[in-house]
Amino acid sequence: MTKIVVIGNGMVGYKFCEKLRAQATEGDFEITVFGEEPWPAYDRVHLSAYFTDSTADDLMMAPRSWYDENNVNLHTNEMIVKIDRDTKKVISHTGHDYDYDKLILATGSAAFVPPIDGVDKKGVFVYRTLEDLDAIIDYSKKVKSAAVIGGGLLGLEAAKAVIDMGLNAHVIEFAPRLMPRQLDNAGSATLQSKLEELGIKIHLSKNTKKITGNGKITGMSFADNTNLNTEMLIISAGIKPRDELAKDSGLTTAPRGGIVVNEFLQTDDTDIFAIGEAASYQNMVYGLVAPGYEMAAQVVNQLTHTEVKPFMGFDMSTKLKLIGVDVGSFGDPFGEFEPSKPIVYENKNSGIYKRINVSMDGKRLLGGILVGDASAYNILLQMTQNKMPLPPEPEDLILGARGGKEAAGAGVESLPEEAQVCSCENVTKGTICNLIENDGITKVDEIKSCTKAGTGCGGCMPMVNDLLKHQLKSMGKAVKNVLCEHFDYSRQELLDIVKVKDIKTYNELLDQFGQGDGCEVCKPAIASILASTWNELITKQDTIQDTNDRYLANIQKGGTYSVVPRIPGGEITPEKLIVLGDVAKRYSLYTKITGGQRIDLFGARVDQLPDIWEELINAGFESGHAYGKSLRTVKSCVGSTWCRYGVQDSVSFAIEVEERYRGLRSPHKLKGAVSGCIRECAEAQSKDFGIIATEKGWNLYICGNGGSKPQHAQLLINDVDRETCLKYIDRFLMFYIRTAEPLTRTATWLNKLEGSMDYVRDVVVNDSLGIGEELEKEMAFMIDTYACEWKEVVNNPKLRAKFKHFANAEEEDPSLKWKEMRGQKIPASWG
Numbered sequence: 001m002t003k004i005v006v007i008g009n010g011m012v013g014y015k016f017c018e019k020l021r022a023q024a025t026e027g028d029f030e031i032t033v034f035g036e037e038p039w040p041a042y043d044r045v046h047l048s049a050y051f052t053d054s055t056a057d058d059l060m061m062a063p064r065s066w067y068d069e070n071n072v073n074l075h076t077n078e079m080i081v082k083i084d085r086d087t088k089k090v091i092s093h094t095g096h097d098y099d100y101d102k103l104i105l106a107t108g109s110a111a112f113v114p115p116i117d118g119v120d121k122k123g124v125f126v127y128r129t130l131e132d133l134d135a136i137i138d139y140s141k142k143v144k145s146a147a148v149i150g151g152g153l154l155g156l157e158a159a160k161a162v163i164d165m166g167l168n169a170h171v172i173e174f175a176p177r178l179m180p181r182q183l184d185n186a187g188s189a190t191l192q193s194k195l196e197e198l199g200i201k202i203h204l205s206k207n208t209k210k211i212t213g214n215g216k217i218t219g220m221s222f223a224d225n226t227n228l229n230t231e232m233l234i235i236s237a238g239i240k241p242r243d244e245l246a247k248d249s250g251l252t253t254a255p256r257g258g259i260v261v262n263e264f265l266q267t268d269d270t271d272i273f274a275i276g277e278a279a280s281y282q283n284m285v286y287g288l289v290a291p292g293y294e295m296a297a298q299v300v301n302q303l304t305h306t307e308v309k310p311f312m313g314f315d316m317s318t319k320l321k322l323i324g325v326d327v328g329s330f331g332d333p334f335g336e337f338e339p340s341k342p343i344v345y346e347n348k349n350s351g352i353y354k355r356i357n358v359s360m361d362g363k364r365l366l367g368g369i370l371v372g373d374a375s376a377y378n379i380l381l382q383m384t385q386n387k388m389p390l391p392p393e394p395e396d397l398i399l400g401a402r403g404g405k406e407a408a409g410a411g412v413e414s415l416p417e418e419a420q421v422c423s424c425e426n427v428t429k430g431t432i433c434n435l436i437e438n439d440g441i442t443k444v445d446e447i448k449s450c451t452k453a454g455t456g457c458g459g460c461m462p463m464v465n466d467l468l469k470h471q472l473k474s475m476g477k478a479v480k481n482v483l484c485e486h487f488d489y490s491r492q493e494l495l496d497i498v499k500v501k502d503i504k505t506y507n508e509l510l511d512q513f514g515q516g517d518g519c520e521v522c523k524p525a526i527a528s529i530l531a532s533t534w535n536e537l538i539t540k541q542d543t544i545q546d547t548n549d550r551y552l553a554n555i556q557k558g559g560t561y562s563v564v565p566r567i568p569g570g571e572i573t574p575e576k577l578i579v580l581g582d583v584a585k586r587y588s589l590y591t592k593i594t595g596g597q598r599i600d601l602f603g604a605r606v607d608q609l610p611d612i613w614e615e616l617i618n619a620g621f622e623s624g625h626a627y628g629k630s631l632r633t634v635k636s637c638v639g640s641t642w643c644r645y646g647v648q649d650s651v652s653f654a655i656e657v658e659e660r661y662r663g664l665r666s667p668h669k670l671k672g673a674v675s676g677c678i679r680e681c682a683e684a685q686s687k688d689f690g691i692i693a694t695e696k697g698w699n700l701y702i703c704g705n706g707g708s709k710p711q712h713a714q715l716l717i718n719d720v721d722r723e724t725c726l727k728y729i730d731r732f733l734m735f736y737i738r739t740a741e742p743l744t745r746t747a748t749w750l751n752k753l754e755g756s757m758d759y760v761r762d763v764v765v766n767d768s769l770g771i772g773e774e775l776e777k778e779m780a781f782m783i784d785t786y787a788c789e790w791k792e793v794v795n796n797p798k799l800r801a802k803f804k805h806f807a808n809a810e811e812e813d814p815s816l817k818w819k820e821m822r823g824q825k826i827p828a829s830w831g
Helices: 011-023 047-051 064-069 130-140 153-164 185-197 244-248 289-303 377-385 429-439 444-451 461-474 491-500 506-513 522-534 538-544 547-551 574-586 606-618 650-661 722-739 746-752 756-764 772-784 789-794
Strands: 002-007 029-034 072-075 080-084 089-092 097-099 102-105 109-111 124-126 145-149 168-172 201-203 208-212 219-222 227-229 233-235 239-241 272-274 318-322 325-331 340-347 352-359 365-371 420-422 561-563 590-593 599-604 631-636 670-675 689-693 698-702 714-720 818-821 824-827
Touching (some): 002 011, 002 097, 064 072, 153 233, 185 340, 185 352, 185 365, 325 377, 429 461, 491 522, 491 722, 506 522, 574 606, 599 606, 650 722, 689 722, 722 746
Parallel strands (some): 102 272, 145 233, 631 670
Antiparallel strands (some): 561 599, 689 698
């Protein structure tokens, strides 16, 4: 029996043990693994979840019982301090020695701590282990602000932790841009803008010279003679390989750190392998989990005499969600290694930046950068890696189908069988498709169980899901659309379950019909379902809401909020105008009339919101729901009241419509309009529902939208009276709420419906499904149970107490800075 000793029980060390046990019988190998920490291996990739709702047990790669069941001798809290290569023994800090035949060095890495004066002060932490996180959480209860050194992947994850702890956050980066290894200047600027909107202060081109304070940190001094006051510091500026044990035993290490290995992951000693972040191959240390898993797999293949292929480096493309912002970088993101032509799409308003680099002959995709919308990351990465042909107009890959064209680019069906879908576990398209076709696999969880795909970083799951659907369809099987891996139901099915089972909370639904702890996909989606069904106050379940819904206001640049009262039809009395002016003046708010006939008040601190709302409510205003996936506005022209061309009273009808559907929660935001004649001054045909006056009544248009992909609304019915028009809007909106996927606008919903407008007209107007009366009753319930969310918070001391900047103190945010523009205050970082 071959004795295997593994030093290091991190993610890669554990994966080596798992793969070796899966490929060999227990009689072939005796496995002993050593970990310095008190826990078995845990998931460092999702470490920041520890600051929200995950426990140490949730992060475990496998429970301690797994090691016993698989005859893996696990030693936690035991550090190997010496390797005796002559006798082939390792010695631990306890004085015990252990024999080995093959030694695996999976010692990982430690946090890189720059040599800064004062770095040993109290309140300075690294961000690496669960113990580090426990110490950070404990210290955070005593402070109000924290800075993070490092604007790369690790640093921004640490910044997310600072935000999750309710602290004022700063990010200090030595380079002139964030994520300098993954993003270009424009992509980094987009990311920076998104992070600043969340209240994170970004400090670029900063070289920290000294950490100030008497015993504990009170601030930082930089080389440019500037200073920053902060009460806590988290250093997350990179990693350094843990190669000291190998170096002491005489093994060669790289000049920049790491245990030197050949293409078979062997060190100078052929019986000693190094894998993961501890290994240096051709002077390259790989700091992602996927290459570490690939190294582990290749060493296992050698030990079990399975097909061996050399490790020739690894693609460092990466996709992740940083503090709610999608970021992706793949292939050659900067166009450095081959002449190329960049194609760039940038939308500063929505915070989206996309860049793809196309070969000079226009035939191949070489790489790219995605910020704000990385939904196409997986397929673009596959096109790059597999040299797949580009569409005739490559810009379609980032702009999508336009002008009624078919969607461009290849889908999962075009990928070659050898395409690597999951890089963490090296799972190919062919492997997944064969399982589905030959083993009867029909669920994503079954694919994960059989192949381990999606159990690493999780970035491959959208493509795994697409592959499952495509393969099942090609086999003639019905495809079930599920919300996410935590719920084996579609949104429509979950909405029905909520109604039938009278479920009122997310946890109740998860316990009865889901699994795991939920995610950023299912939590807000189910929050929307619950709100659409029961019309209860959204803040009752604030922890599953997006930030805007949690605080009933839109978060703006600099971390302040906007207040947008509802002004139905744009009609407002002089008295109400005076109140808005008084409030804006009292709280020093930036004031702007919007394109939707409302007045925006910008710059409110979170602690000021209830006070502002109270004054507005007392004057007769209510929430305009500018923050929610709900009805925003019903725009109108002046109609027959003032206009010489108007044929109907559009203002009165717009007010009636807006007050009817105010507060209605839906899969996406809703906008309406009422025009008093065919001149269409209210632009009704660009709205989710639009009403245009005729001599005989009203024409009703549905499923239009503006934005980056504008689409005209289509005529549903013409020349109907007010009551009939409202009845059809009731039915249409409730049918959309019942059947649309999360975050799907009505235009996109219509485009995906089989039968398109003819089908919707059959359901809504002709009542082909026999549900018209039921839809009307559901809308009547929403109308009857409406309550202004602002007013509920104002009158509820418990809810009102949630509106403060610091979780553990009453003070306002001290970091807010302003400047003047055209007689009003704006954030100092603006413009």
